[in-house]
Amino acid sequence: MSSLSATVATDAAVAPVGPRAFTQADADRLNAIYDQVPAAEMLHRLLTGELAGQVSVVSSFGTESSVLLHMLAAADPTAPVLFVDTLRLFPETLRYRDQLVRLLGLTGVHTLEPEPVALAAADPKYLLWSxxxxxxxxxxxVAPLARGLEGVTAWVSGRKAFQSSTRSHLPLFEIADGRLKINPLARWTKADLDAYMDRYNLPRHPLxxxxxxxxxxxxxxxxxKPGEDPRAGRWRGWDKTECGIHLPGLDKPEDEPVF
Ligand code: SF4
Structure with missing residues:
Protein backbone atom coordinates (compact mmCIF):
# COMPACT_ATOMS: atom_id res chain seq x y z
CA MET A 1 0.00 0.00 0.00
CA SER A 2 1.29 3.44 -0.81
CA SER A 3 2.14 5.86 1.95
CA LEU A 4 -1.07 7.42 3.15
CA SER A 5 0.76 10.15 5.02
CA ALA A 6 2.41 11.40 1.85
CA THR A 7 -0.78 11.46 -0.20
CA VAL A 8 -3.15 12.88 2.40
CA ALA A 9 -0.73 15.56 3.54
CA THR A 10 -0.65 17.07 0.06
CA ASP A 11 -4.43 16.53 -0.34
CA ALA A 12 -5.81 18.51 -3.30
CA ALA A 13 -2.64 18.10 -5.34
CA VAL A 14 -3.10 14.35 -5.42
CA ALA A 15 -5.52 12.73 -7.83
CA PRO A 16 -8.20 10.64 -6.09
CA VAL A 17 -7.58 6.91 -6.10
CA GLY A 18 -10.14 4.16 -6.39
CA PRO A 19 -11.86 2.50 -3.44
CA ARG A 20 -9.59 0.29 -1.38
CA ALA A 21 -9.48 -1.44 1.94
CA PHE A 22 -8.06 0.37 4.93
CA THR A 23 -6.05 -1.10 7.75
CA GLN A 24 -5.30 -0.17 11.34
CA ALA A 25 -1.97 1.18 10.12
CA ASP A 26 -3.88 3.69 7.97
CA ALA A 27 -5.98 4.73 10.95
CA ASP A 28 -2.89 5.12 13.14
CA ARG A 29 -1.13 7.23 10.52
CA LEU A 30 -4.17 9.43 9.95
CA ASN A 31 -4.60 9.92 13.70
CA ALA A 32 -1.03 11.20 13.80
CA ILE A 33 -1.43 13.45 10.74
CA TYR A 34 -4.68 15.07 11.86
CA ASP A 35 -4.04 15.15 15.59
CA GLN A 36 -3.88 18.95 15.70
CA VAL A 37 -5.90 19.77 12.58
CA PRO A 38 -9.28 21.48 13.16
CA ALA A 39 -12.29 19.33 12.26
CA ALA A 40 -13.52 21.46 9.37
CA GLU A 41 -10.08 21.57 7.76
CA MET A 42 -9.62 17.85 8.28
CA LEU A 43 -12.91 17.07 6.60
CA HIS A 44 -12.13 19.43 3.73
CA ARG A 45 -8.70 17.91 3.16
CA LEU A 46 -10.06 14.38 3.25
CA LEU A 47 -13.04 15.03 0.98
CA THR A 48 -11.13 17.01 -1.60
CA GLY A 49 -7.88 15.04 -1.40
CA GLU A 50 -7.00 11.40 -1.60
CA LEU A 51 -10.37 10.25 -0.29
CA ALA A 52 -12.42 12.35 -2.70
CA GLY A 53 -15.36 10.37 -3.98
CA GLN A 54 -14.84 7.55 -1.47
CA VAL A 55 -16.33 8.93 1.73
CA SER A 56 -19.94 8.70 2.86
CA VAL A 57 -21.30 10.61 5.83
CA VAL A 58 -23.82 8.95 8.13
CA SER A 59 -26.16 11.43 9.81
CA SER A 60 -29.17 11.05 12.09
CA PHE A 61 -30.17 14.69 11.52
CA GLY A 62 -30.35 14.85 15.29
CA THR A 63 -29.53 17.46 17.88
CA GLU A 64 -25.99 18.34 16.81
CA SER A 65 -25.97 17.04 13.24
CA SER A 66 -25.97 20.50 11.71
CA VAL A 67 -22.32 21.05 12.69
CA LEU A 68 -20.90 18.14 10.72
CA LEU A 69 -23.28 18.74 7.82
CA HIS A 70 -22.29 22.40 7.66
CA MET A 71 -18.62 21.37 7.45
CA LEU A 72 -19.51 18.82 4.80
CA ALA A 73 -21.37 21.41 2.73
CA ALA A 74 -18.28 23.62 2.76
CA ALA A 75 -16.07 20.75 1.61
CA ASP A 76 -18.32 18.92 -0.85
CA PRO A 77 -22.11 19.41 -0.80
CA THR A 78 -22.50 16.55 -3.27
CA ALA A 79 -20.90 13.96 -0.99
CA PRO A 80 -23.17 11.03 -0.09
CA VAL A 81 -25.05 11.44 3.20
CA LEU A 82 -26.78 8.31 4.47
CA PHE A 83 -29.83 8.83 6.67
CA VAL A 84 -31.72 5.88 8.12
CA ASP A 85 -35.45 6.41 8.50
CA THR A 86 -36.53 3.61 10.83
CA LEU A 87 -40.18 4.56 10.23
CA ARG A 88 -40.40 5.26 13.98
CA LEU A 89 -38.69 8.66 13.93
CA PHE A 90 -40.14 11.87 15.27
CA PRO A 91 -41.81 13.89 12.50
CA GLU A 92 -39.73 16.82 13.76
CA THR A 93 -36.57 14.94 12.72
CA LEU A 94 -37.84 14.45 9.17
CA ARG A 95 -38.74 18.12 8.90
CA TYR A 96 -35.35 19.08 10.33
CA ARG A 97 -33.65 16.88 7.73
CA ASP A 98 -35.51 18.66 4.94
CA GLN A 99 -34.70 22.05 6.45
CA LEU A 100 -30.96 21.35 6.66
CA VAL A 101 -30.83 19.81 3.19
CA ARG A 102 -32.34 22.98 1.73
CA LEU A 103 -30.32 25.37 3.88
CA LEU A 104 -26.95 23.73 3.27
CA GLY A 105 -27.54 22.76 -0.36
CA LEU A 106 -26.79 19.09 0.25
CA THR A 107 -27.47 17.11 -2.93
CA GLY A 108 -26.25 13.66 -1.91
CA VAL A 109 -28.66 12.75 0.90
CA HIS A 110 -29.96 9.19 0.63
CA THR A 111 -32.77 8.08 2.94
CA LEU A 112 -32.56 4.38 3.77
CA GLU A 113 -35.58 2.48 5.08
CA PRO A 114 -36.10 -1.03 6.46
CA GLU A 115 -36.69 -3.70 3.86
CA PRO A 116 -40.53 -4.20 3.88
CA VAL A 117 -40.62 -8.01 3.88
CA ALA A 118 -38.00 -8.32 6.60
CA LEU A 119 -39.73 -5.64 8.66
CA ALA A 120 -43.16 -7.27 8.37
CA ALA A 121 -41.70 -10.59 9.48
CA ALA A 122 -39.72 -9.19 12.40
CA ASP A 123 -42.08 -6.50 13.65
CA PRO A 124 -45.62 -7.14 12.39
CA LYS A 125 -47.27 -5.13 15.18
CA TYR A 126 -44.67 -2.36 15.46
CA LEU A 127 -44.05 -3.40 19.07
CA LEU A 128 -40.71 -5.15 18.71
CA TRP A 129 -39.00 -2.18 20.39
CA SER A 130 -40.93 -2.92 23.61
CA VAL A 142 -28.57 -1.63 11.19
CA ALA A 143 -29.67 -3.63 8.14
CA PRO A 144 -30.67 -0.54 6.08
CA LEU A 145 -27.38 1.17 6.88
CA ALA A 146 -25.43 -1.99 6.07
CA ARG A 147 -27.10 -1.95 2.65
CA GLY A 148 -26.26 1.72 2.21
CA LEU A 149 -22.63 1.13 3.09
CA GLU A 150 -22.11 -1.73 0.65
CA GLY A 151 -19.06 -0.81 -1.43
CA VAL A 152 -18.18 2.10 0.87
CA THR A 153 -14.69 1.90 2.34
CA ALA A 154 -14.67 5.08 4.43
CA TRP A 155 -17.43 6.82 6.35
CA VAL A 156 -17.84 9.75 8.67
CA SER A 157 -19.80 9.67 11.90
CA GLY A 158 -20.86 12.56 14.12
CA ARG A 159 -20.05 10.83 17.39
CA LYS A 160 -18.46 12.77 20.23
CA ALA A 161 -16.51 11.45 23.22
CA PHE A 162 -18.50 13.50 25.72
CA GLN A 163 -21.81 11.89 24.76
CA SER A 164 -21.45 8.84 27.00
CA SER A 165 -18.95 6.80 28.96
CA THR A 166 -18.90 4.21 26.15
CA ARG A 167 -17.59 6.85 23.73
CA SER A 168 -15.07 8.50 26.04
CA HIS A 169 -12.01 7.18 24.18
CA LEU A 170 -13.26 7.81 20.66
CA PRO A 171 -10.36 8.32 18.20
CA LEU A 172 -10.45 10.57 15.14
CA PHE A 173 -9.89 7.55 12.91
CA GLU A 174 -10.63 3.90 13.54
CA ILE A 175 -11.16 0.71 11.60
CA ALA A 176 -14.57 -0.95 11.91
CA ASP A 177 -15.67 -3.94 9.87
CA GLY A 178 -12.79 -3.31 7.47
CA ARG A 179 -13.82 0.26 6.81
CA LEU A 180 -12.13 3.50 7.78
CA LYS A 181 -14.40 5.30 10.22
CA ILE A 182 -13.79 9.01 10.66
CA ASN A 183 -14.97 10.89 13.76
CA PRO A 184 -14.07 14.56 13.12
CA LEU A 185 -15.95 15.79 16.20
CA ALA A 186 -14.56 13.18 18.59
CA ARG A 187 -12.97 15.78 20.86
CA TRP A 188 -15.63 18.46 20.60
CA THR A 189 -17.51 19.50 23.70
CA LYS A 190 -21.13 20.56 23.93
CA ALA A 191 -19.89 24.13 24.33
CA ASP A 192 -17.86 23.83 21.10
CA LEU A 193 -20.93 22.59 19.24
CA ASP A 194 -23.16 25.33 20.61
CA ALA A 195 -20.58 27.97 19.73
CA TYR A 196 -20.28 26.63 16.16
CA MET A 197 -24.05 26.57 15.68
CA ASP A 198 -24.33 30.11 17.03
CA ARG A 199 -21.44 31.34 14.88
CA TYR A 200 -23.04 30.05 11.68
CA ASN A 201 -26.61 30.65 12.82
CA LEU A 202 -27.54 27.02 12.26
CA PRO A 203 -31.10 25.99 13.16
CA ARG A 204 -31.63 23.74 16.18
CA HIS A 205 -33.52 20.48 16.16
CA PRO A 206 -37.04 21.43 17.24
CA LEU A 207 -37.02 18.96 20.15
CA LYS A 225 -32.46 15.36 33.04
CA PRO A 226 -29.88 17.87 34.37
CA GLY A 227 -26.55 16.15 35.04
CA GLU A 228 -27.25 13.09 32.91
CA ASP A 229 -25.22 11.95 29.91
CA PRO A 230 -26.68 13.42 26.71
CA ARG A 231 -27.56 9.89 25.59
CA ALA A 232 -29.18 8.91 28.90
CA GLY A 233 -32.60 9.44 27.36
CA ARG A 234 -32.06 6.68 24.80
CA TRP A 235 -33.56 3.26 25.67
CA ARG A 236 -34.19 4.47 29.21
CA GLY A 237 -34.62 1.52 31.56
CA TRP A 238 -32.82 -0.87 29.25
CA ASP A 239 -29.24 -2.13 29.42
CA LYS A 240 -28.66 -0.76 25.93
CA THR A 241 -26.57 2.21 24.90
CA GLU A 242 -26.07 1.85 21.15
CA CYS A 243 -28.42 1.04 18.30
CA GLY A 244 -25.87 -1.24 16.68
CA ILE A 245 -24.58 0.84 13.77
CA HIS A 246 -21.46 1.58 15.81
CA LEU A 247 -20.98 -2.04 16.87
CA PRO A 248 -19.31 -4.77 14.79
CA GLY A 249 -21.54 -6.37 12.17
CA LEU A 250 -22.12 -3.77 9.44
CA ASP A 251 -20.11 -5.87 7.04
CA LYS A 252 -22.50 -8.80 7.30
CA PRO A 253 -25.19 -9.55 4.73
CA GLU A 254 -28.73 -8.64 5.75
CA ASP A 255 -29.82 -12.22 6.34
CA GLU A 256 -27.13 -12.79 8.96
CA PRO A 257 -27.58 -11.67 12.56
CA VAL A 258 -25.74 -8.51 13.51
CA PHE A 259 -25.93 -8.96 17.26
S1 SF4 B 1 -35.57 -0.31 19.21
FE1 SF4 B 1 -34.19 0.84 17.84
S2 SF4 B 1 -35.10 0.86 15.78
FE2 SF4 B 1 -36.66 0.13 17.25
S3 SF4 B 1 -37.86 1.95 17.70
FE3 SF4 B 1 -36.25 1.79 19.29
S4 SF4 B 1 -34.43 2.94 18.54
FE4 SF4 B 1 -35.88 2.63 16.82
Missing amino acids: YDPDACCAVRK EADGYLSIGCMPCTTPV
Whole structure:
Protein backbone atom coordinates (compact mmCIF):
# COMPACT_ATOMS: atom_id res chain seq x y z
CA MET A 1 0.00 0.00 0.00
CA SER A 2 1.29 3.44 -0.81
CA SER A 3 2.14 5.86 1.95
CA LEU A 4 -1.07 7.42 3.15
CA SER A 5 0.76 10.15 5.02
CA ALA A 6 2.41 11.40 1.85
CA THR A 7 -0.78 11.46 -0.20
CA VAL A 8 -3.15 12.88 2.40
CA ALA A 9 -0.73 15.56 3.54
CA THR A 10 -0.65 17.07 0.06
CA ASP A 11 -4.43 16.53 -0.34
CA ALA A 12 -5.81 18.51 -3.30
CA ALA A 13 -2.64 18.10 -5.34
CA VAL A 14 -3.10 14.35 -5.42
CA ALA A 15 -5.52 12.73 -7.83
CA PRO A 16 -8.20 10.64 -6.09
CA VAL A 17 -7.58 6.91 -6.10
CA GLY A 18 -10.14 4.16 -6.39
CA PRO A 19 -11.86 2.50 -3.44
CA ARG A 20 -9.59 0.29 -1.38
CA ALA A 21 -9.48 -1.44 1.94
CA PHE A 22 -8.06 0.37 4.93
CA THR A 23 -6.05 -1.10 7.75
CA GLN A 24 -5.30 -0.17 11.34
CA ALA A 25 -1.97 1.18 10.12
CA ASP A 26 -3.88 3.69 7.97
CA ALA A 27 -5.98 4.73 10.95
CA ASP A 28 -2.89 5.12 13.14
CA ARG A 29 -1.13 7.23 10.52
CA LEU A 30 -4.17 9.43 9.95
CA ASN A 31 -4.60 9.92 13.70
CA ALA A 32 -1.03 11.20 13.80
CA ILE A 33 -1.43 13.45 10.74
CA TYR A 34 -4.68 15.07 11.86
CA ASP A 35 -4.04 15.15 15.59
CA GLN A 36 -3.88 18.95 15.70
CA VAL A 37 -5.90 19.77 12.58
CA PRO A 38 -9.28 21.48 13.16
CA ALA A 39 -12.29 19.33 12.26
CA ALA A 40 -13.52 21.46 9.37
CA GLU A 41 -10.08 21.57 7.76
CA MET A 42 -9.62 17.85 8.28
CA LEU A 43 -12.91 17.07 6.60
CA HIS A 44 -12.13 19.43 3.73
CA ARG A 45 -8.70 17.91 3.16
CA LEU A 46 -10.06 14.38 3.25
CA LEU A 47 -13.04 15.03 0.98
CA THR A 48 -11.13 17.01 -1.60
CA GLY A 49 -7.88 15.04 -1.40
CA GLU A 50 -7.00 11.40 -1.60
CA LEU A 51 -10.37 10.25 -0.29
CA ALA A 52 -12.42 12.35 -2.70
CA GLY A 53 -15.36 10.37 -3.98
CA GLN A 54 -14.84 7.55 -1.47
CA VAL A 55 -16.33 8.93 1.73
CA SER A 56 -19.94 8.70 2.86
CA VAL A 57 -21.30 10.61 5.83
CA VAL A 58 -23.82 8.95 8.13
CA SER A 59 -26.16 11.43 9.81
CA SER A 60 -29.17 11.05 12.09
CA PHE A 61 -30.17 14.69 11.52
CA GLY A 62 -30.35 14.85 15.29
CA THR A 63 -29.53 17.46 17.88
CA GLU A 64 -25.99 18.34 16.81
CA SER A 65 -25.97 17.04 13.24
CA SER A 66 -25.97 20.50 11.71
CA VAL A 67 -22.32 21.05 12.69
CA LEU A 68 -20.90 18.14 10.72
CA LEU A 69 -23.28 18.74 7.82
CA HIS A 70 -22.29 22.40 7.66
CA MET A 71 -18.62 21.37 7.45
CA LEU A 72 -19.51 18.82 4.80
CA ALA A 73 -21.37 21.41 2.73
CA ALA A 74 -18.28 23.62 2.76
CA ALA A 75 -16.07 20.75 1.61
CA ASP A 76 -18.32 18.92 -0.85
CA PRO A 77 -22.11 19.41 -0.80
CA THR A 78 -22.50 16.55 -3.27
CA ALA A 79 -20.90 13.96 -0.99
CA PRO A 80 -23.17 11.03 -0.09
CA VAL A 81 -25.05 11.44 3.20
CA LEU A 82 -26.78 8.31 4.47
CA PHE A 83 -29.83 8.83 6.67
CA VAL A 84 -31.72 5.88 8.12
CA ASP A 85 -35.45 6.41 8.50
CA THR A 86 -36.53 3.61 10.83
CA LEU A 87 -40.18 4.56 10.23
CA ARG A 88 -40.40 5.26 13.98
CA LEU A 89 -38.69 8.66 13.93
CA PHE A 90 -40.14 11.87 15.27
CA PRO A 91 -41.81 13.89 12.50
CA GLU A 92 -39.73 16.82 13.76
CA THR A 93 -36.57 14.94 12.72
CA LEU A 94 -37.84 14.45 9.17
CA ARG A 95 -38.74 18.12 8.90
CA TYR A 96 -35.35 19.08 10.33
CA ARG A 97 -33.65 16.88 7.73
CA ASP A 98 -35.51 18.66 4.94
CA GLN A 99 -34.70 22.05 6.45
CA LEU A 100 -30.96 21.35 6.66
CA VAL A 101 -30.83 19.81 3.19
CA ARG A 102 -32.34 22.98 1.73
CA LEU A 103 -30.32 25.37 3.88
CA LEU A 104 -26.95 23.73 3.27
CA GLY A 105 -27.54 22.76 -0.36
CA LEU A 106 -26.79 19.09 0.25
CA THR A 107 -27.47 17.11 -2.93
CA GLY A 108 -26.25 13.66 -1.91
CA VAL A 109 -28.66 12.75 0.90
CA HIS A 110 -29.96 9.19 0.63
CA THR A 111 -32.77 8.08 2.94
CA LEU A 112 -32.56 4.38 3.77
CA GLU A 113 -35.58 2.48 5.08
CA PRO A 114 -36.10 -1.03 6.46
CA GLU A 115 -36.69 -3.70 3.86
CA PRO A 116 -40.53 -4.20 3.88
CA VAL A 117 -40.62 -8.01 3.88
CA ALA A 118 -38.00 -8.32 6.60
CA LEU A 119 -39.73 -5.64 8.66
CA ALA A 120 -43.16 -7.27 8.37
CA ALA A 121 -41.70 -10.59 9.48
CA ALA A 122 -39.72 -9.19 12.40
CA ASP A 123 -42.08 -6.50 13.65
CA PRO A 124 -45.62 -7.14 12.39
CA LYS A 125 -47.27 -5.13 15.18
CA TYR A 126 -44.67 -2.36 15.46
CA LEU A 127 -44.05 -3.40 19.07
CA LEU A 128 -40.71 -5.15 18.71
CA TRP A 129 -39.00 -2.18 20.39
CA SER A 130 -40.93 -2.92 23.61
CA TYR A 131 -39.63 -6.46 24.15
CA ASP A 132 -36.51 -6.84 21.98
CA PRO A 133 -34.98 -3.46 21.11
CA ASP A 134 -31.79 -5.06 19.78
CA ALA A 135 -33.80 -7.01 17.20
CA CYS A 136 -35.82 -3.90 16.39
CA CYS A 137 -32.68 -1.81 15.80
CA ALA A 138 -31.24 -4.66 13.74
CA VAL A 139 -34.09 -4.68 11.23
CA ARG A 140 -34.97 -0.98 11.27
CA LYS A 141 -31.58 0.65 11.55
CA VAL A 142 -28.57 -1.63 11.19
CA ALA A 143 -29.67 -3.63 8.14
CA PRO A 144 -30.67 -0.54 6.08
CA LEU A 145 -27.38 1.17 6.88
CA ALA A 146 -25.43 -1.99 6.07
CA ARG A 147 -27.10 -1.95 2.65
CA GLY A 148 -26.26 1.72 2.21
CA LEU A 149 -22.63 1.13 3.09
CA GLU A 150 -22.11 -1.73 0.65
CA GLY A 151 -19.06 -0.81 -1.43
CA VAL A 152 -18.18 2.10 0.87
CA THR A 153 -14.69 1.90 2.34
CA ALA A 154 -14.67 5.08 4.43
CA TRP A 155 -17.43 6.82 6.35
CA VAL A 156 -17.84 9.75 8.67
CA SER A 157 -19.80 9.67 11.90
CA GLY A 158 -20.86 12.56 14.12
CA ARG A 159 -20.05 10.83 17.39
CA LYS A 160 -18.46 12.77 20.23
CA ALA A 161 -16.51 11.45 23.22
CA PHE A 162 -18.50 13.50 25.72
CA GLN A 163 -21.81 11.89 24.76
CA SER A 164 -21.45 8.84 27.00
CA SER A 165 -18.95 6.80 28.96
CA THR A 166 -18.90 4.21 26.15
CA ARG A 167 -17.59 6.85 23.73
CA SER A 168 -15.07 8.50 26.04
CA HIS A 169 -12.01 7.18 24.18
CA LEU A 170 -13.26 7.81 20.66
CA PRO A 171 -10.36 8.32 18.20
CA LEU A 172 -10.45 10.57 15.14
CA PHE A 173 -9.89 7.55 12.91
CA GLU A 174 -10.63 3.90 13.54
CA ILE A 175 -11.16 0.71 11.60
CA ALA A 176 -14.57 -0.95 11.91
CA ASP A 177 -15.67 -3.94 9.87
CA GLY A 178 -12.79 -3.31 7.47
CA ARG A 179 -13.82 0.26 6.81
CA LEU A 180 -12.13 3.50 7.78
CA LYS A 181 -14.40 5.30 10.22
CA ILE A 182 -13.79 9.01 10.66
CA ASN A 183 -14.97 10.89 13.76
CA PRO A 184 -14.07 14.56 13.12
CA LEU A 185 -15.95 15.79 16.20
CA ALA A 186 -14.56 13.18 18.59
CA ARG A 187 -12.97 15.78 20.86
CA TRP A 188 -15.63 18.46 20.60
CA THR A 189 -17.51 19.50 23.70
CA LYS A 190 -21.13 20.56 23.93
CA ALA A 191 -19.89 24.13 24.33
CA ASP A 192 -17.86 23.83 21.10
CA LEU A 193 -20.93 22.59 19.24
CA ASP A 194 -23.16 25.33 20.61
CA ALA A 195 -20.58 27.97 19.73
CA TYR A 196 -20.28 26.63 16.16
CA MET A 197 -24.05 26.57 15.68
CA ASP A 198 -24.33 30.11 17.03
CA ARG A 199 -21.44 31.34 14.88
CA TYR A 200 -23.04 30.05 11.68
CA ASN A 201 -26.61 30.65 12.82
CA LEU A 202 -27.54 27.02 12.26
CA PRO A 203 -31.10 25.99 13.16
CA ARG A 204 -31.63 23.74 16.18
CA HIS A 205 -33.52 20.48 16.16
CA PRO A 206 -37.04 21.43 17.24
CA LEU A 207 -37.02 18.96 20.15
CA GLU A 208 -33.77 20.15 21.72
CA ALA A 209 -35.53 22.92 23.63
CA ASP A 210 -37.71 20.25 25.25
CA GLY A 211 -34.68 18.44 26.71
CA TYR A 212 -34.03 15.91 23.97
CA LEU A 213 -30.23 16.07 23.75
CA SER A 214 -29.85 12.85 21.72
CA ILE A 215 -32.69 11.94 19.43
CA GLY A 216 -33.52 8.55 18.00
CA CYS A 217 -36.88 6.86 17.52
CA MET A 218 -40.05 8.06 19.25
CA PRO A 219 -40.64 4.98 21.43
CA CYS A 220 -37.04 4.87 22.67
CA THR A 221 -36.15 8.51 23.28
CA THR A 222 -36.92 10.56 26.37
CA PRO A 223 -35.74 13.99 27.49
CA VAL A 224 -32.49 14.16 29.46
CA LYS A 225 -32.46 15.36 33.04
CA PRO A 226 -29.88 17.87 34.37
CA GLY A 227 -26.55 16.15 35.04
CA GLU A 228 -27.25 13.09 32.91
CA ASP A 229 -25.22 11.95 29.91
CA PRO A 230 -26.68 13.42 26.71
CA ARG A 231 -27.56 9.89 25.59
CA ALA A 232 -29.18 8.91 28.90
CA GLY A 233 -32.60 9.44 27.36
CA ARG A 234 -32.06 6.68 24.80
CA TRP A 235 -33.56 3.26 25.67
CA ARG A 236 -34.19 4.47 29.21
CA GLY A 237 -34.62 1.52 31.56
CA TRP A 238 -32.82 -0.87 29.25
CA ASP A 239 -29.24 -2.13 29.42
CA LYS A 240 -28.66 -0.76 25.93
CA THR A 241 -26.57 2.21 24.90
CA GLU A 242 -26.07 1.85 21.15
CA CYS A 243 -28.42 1.04 18.30
CA GLY A 244 -25.87 -1.24 16.68
CA ILE A 245 -24.58 0.84 13.77
CA HIS A 246 -21.46 1.58 15.81
CA LEU A 247 -20.98 -2.04 16.87
CA PRO A 248 -19.31 -4.77 14.79
CA GLY A 249 -21.54 -6.37 12.17
CA LEU A 250 -22.12 -3.77 9.44
CA ASP A 251 -20.11 -5.87 7.04
CA LYS A 252 -22.50 -8.80 7.30
CA PRO A 253 -25.19 -9.55 4.73
CA GLU A 254 -28.73 -8.64 5.75
CA ASP A 255 -29.82 -12.22 6.34
CA GLU A 256 -27.13 -12.79 8.96
CA PRO A 257 -27.58 -11.67 12.56
CA VAL A 258 -25.74 -8.51 13.51
CA PHE A 259 -25.93 -8.96 17.26
S1 SF4 B 1 -34.43 2.94 18.54
FE1 SF4 B 1 -36.25 1.79 19.29
S2 SF4 B 1 -37.86 1.95 17.70
FE2 SF4 B 1 -35.88 2.63 16.82
S3 SF4 B 1 -35.10 0.86 15.78
FE3 SF4 B 1 -34.19 0.84 17.84
S4 SF4 B 1 -35.57 -0.31 19.21
FE4 SF4 B 1 -36.66 0.13 17.25
